Amino acid sequence: MTLFDGILLAFLIICAISVSVTRNLLASIIIYMSFSLIMSVLWLTLEAPDLAITEAAVGAGVTSLLFFATLKKIHAIKAEDAKSGEDESDEE
Amino acid sequence: MELVQNFPFLTIVFSLTCGVFCAVLKARTAKRLCLCWLTLTTVMSLAVLVYTMRTNGYYVYRMGKWNAPWGNEIRVGILEALMASVFSGVMLLSLLGGMHHIFADCEPEKANLYFTMCSLLMSSLFALIYTNDLFTAYVFVEINTIASCALVMLKSSARTLVATTRYLIMSLLGSGLFLLGIVTLYGITGELLMESIAEKVREIFASGAYSLPLTVIIGLFSVGLAVKSALFPFHSWLPDAHGNATASSSAILSGLVLKGYIIVLIKIFYRVFGLDVIVAKQVSQFLFLFGVCAMIFGSVGAIRERDLKRMLAYSSVAQVGYIYVGIGLHSRLGMVAACVQIIAHAITKPMLFIAAGGFIDVSGGHKSMSALTGAGRRDPLGGVAFTVGALSMIGIPFFAGFVTKLHLTQGALESGAATMTVALAAIAVSTLLNALYYVPVIFNIFSGRESGEYKGLRVRWRADYAFSLVCFIALNIGFGSFSRIVVGVIRRGLELFGM
Amino acid sequence: MPDFLQNLLTNYYETAAVILFGIGFTTLLMHRNLIKKIVGLNFMDSAVYLFLASKGYIAGRLAPIITDGDSDPSKYVNPIPTGLVLTGIVVSVSVTAFLLALTCRLYDRFHTLDIDEITHLARKERD
């Protein structure tokens, strides 16, 4: 068990728990995004580069964007938040 | 390899393509394409059935250049071909019977997508029936889930939206558990093909290793698929979804979609784990118990309902219970009863839903019992069809439902004393309860005390509606009267199934 | 008991995946907020994929991309789980999009995200 993997896995679990307890929807989506990013690093450590690319593009990119678009639609976040959210997610 | 052997594969792949085309065509054209294709698949499946009956065997069709453990494959036997023919035919008749409702309930711009969803659903049902590979099953289970949810919500109203959401969430929970089961099984056997897994599972079971994981895996599969097929404690989503959708959707969902998942479960039980493991792990007892509960509580739920479609939906819960009781008897006779019930319910419930759709038409769009008083007089054909369906559900001889009860009773008589008592009592009570809610409906729809509002209303003659109901009535009575033939086919099919 | 813990530590990827699955499952069932439910569903799916992918990993081997024509199977990890997970990821994004679209429509109609409240409101409404 390498320390690196252990830290990443612990981070995943912390992310999951914090989504469950946080009250802010925007925060939970951002946590979900970071979860996906960590996941894509984990795919790399599992020697699955195909998955890493897909997870980064689909999980952290498109899925999070759809979440943001939904939040925007339901007026859970202001326009500025939406913009900045999309910026971040497109960098991957 | 003969041409007819390619038919199952062609029906699966080109149903997908048919769905893709329907998505870009105008609704009327899409309707024609979809109906033509469904007719063709019915004929093709029947041809496959005749072929397998003639050769009295099954064959394995590899999906690609490579044989089984390397590539995908499908397995075609008598039982599979029979189910495929029945499902395809019922799908066609259900679509025809509710056609005017589809065009009335969907937004005109999106009506073509109804046929897309039907084609994809049909494709996934074919794939679930024929597949020999667990992961293929998972992929097509997902198509099935999404397409059936879409069928519910195509009738755009607040209730259908909520029903869809709850249906989808429960289904996805089920899929998650099902996938976890596949993955854990892959972890201990390293195979995805049903036959290879069965071999490994036999070894593992004989050696006594992985005893707990095997139990948990069987549990995951059972719970996952039970949620999707609305077995008793997990049925809360069903009445909303089936009760609010448009007539054809209700018919298709009740008649076919639930059965698709049960077929997968039967395959997993008998082709992957084998009877010994299932009996040793005591899973069938649980299924039996929940099935009995479903038979009783589903009927009780139906008695309390005042809304005709929701009542029929609750009745589906009870009928699914019959199938699980058949599986839970874990004997050959029980399995025969389960398969008979799959077919009997698949040809009865759609008829009831479509007749109910006709009643609602002649009652100003109302679904409650009071508004439907005398609906059978205003729509005589629908009234006859509903009566036939209701009598079949109660289990009157010469109707389809009787065949199920007969075989279930036979199966129960063969099993141990405790099981026998419970099963027989459940069948008796459930028959009584069925009569309690179907008979008043029959009286109600033929009652002369129509409310003045709808009194003069007469049903408009529609060829597709009439054709569909006449076919269903003929199928039902035919199956009930000449059940020997179909049961013989099922028996032969089950022999090939490894039973 | 020490054996149990030792095994869990050896299978640490699976352990983490299973814990994640439990959390996702609970989030999906227990939260009444639809967005939370959807995130929980995604966690659950990801957990299963992690579990699956960890079945394919073999210590000290490389990703199954054959370089220099050296196709000795003992040098590469198992490609099957990777392929299956790829399928799974696409399935999960499809499902997420569908659920989010449903959420939007429900919010438009009921102005709330609480599924219980929505159910109650819908019951009152006539079709």
Next chain:
Amino acid sequence: MRNDGAFARLVRFVEDGTFQEESFTLSPAEKAALDTDTPENRWLTSVQHSEKPVGARLMSWFADKGFDLFNNLYRIASVFICVTLIGVLLTVVSFLPAFGSADNPAVNEVVERYVSRSIEETGTTNAVAGMISAYRGFDTLGEAHVLFVAACSVIILLRVDPSERKHGRLLNPDLLGEDLDFEPNTDLILRKAAKLLVPLSFIFGLYVILNGTSSPGGGFSGGALMGAGLILSSTAFGFKRTERFFGDEMYHVVKTACLTVYALLMAYFIFMGANGFEDHVWLGVPGGIVSGGLILPINAAVGFEVACTMYCFYALFRKGGL
């Protein structure tokens, strides 16, 4: 988010006086939680049954204490389920073969063949691409259609008729919100960054698709990258600019063409393979761009389908149509 949900439900249920199954118990796990035999739950179940006649009296009591109690119980139950599930699964995990060892059951002759004969049988050096598009191509065909069926469902839910959109006669203005006023975006940083990133993501997406047979990636990941590029461009430069080359018609044409081509190629491949005919497909040069026989066109078809589906999702969410 809504803290009063549980309480509101209880009050409603007491007020109505009737026990409506769905309005009170929603999920089976919730039911299961109540069925578990802890003292608190026993209390709760008994309350449920005795509530009908004495509803009004209990209501005031609930108004005082029921809220906290029920919420706490709910929490306890949810944690309890979570812990039980995790416990059972952890026990299973502890029995599973060791992680990362070369002799676990998943490493069998199937894996060996996928790696060792991938080049000669499928012409791919990326064993994963060979596996998903050739050996297990049928699964992947299903997967592409899962995406398609989801896209259709989202269209059903969110699409607004374009003629109504243009003339401002919206059936349901809420469906669009103020999203339409939101573009074009005037954020300088975003536009400059997008100018750089959009072409880059397109080129990278294409690269991933074309090299899917010999390097990590393939149709799905490349398509998702290209889709992200499209989304970024529409965010930065407004939907008008994207609409110029990618509208409703275009989407339908691309999607239908891609899926049909894919299904036909797969059907040809399966039909020939199953009947034992020679399929006359040149496998190409392993490691090069033209390799893997049918896998390259399949990857391209899947890639474009995924790209436009991803963009379609986004456009539907933002403005109810392409």
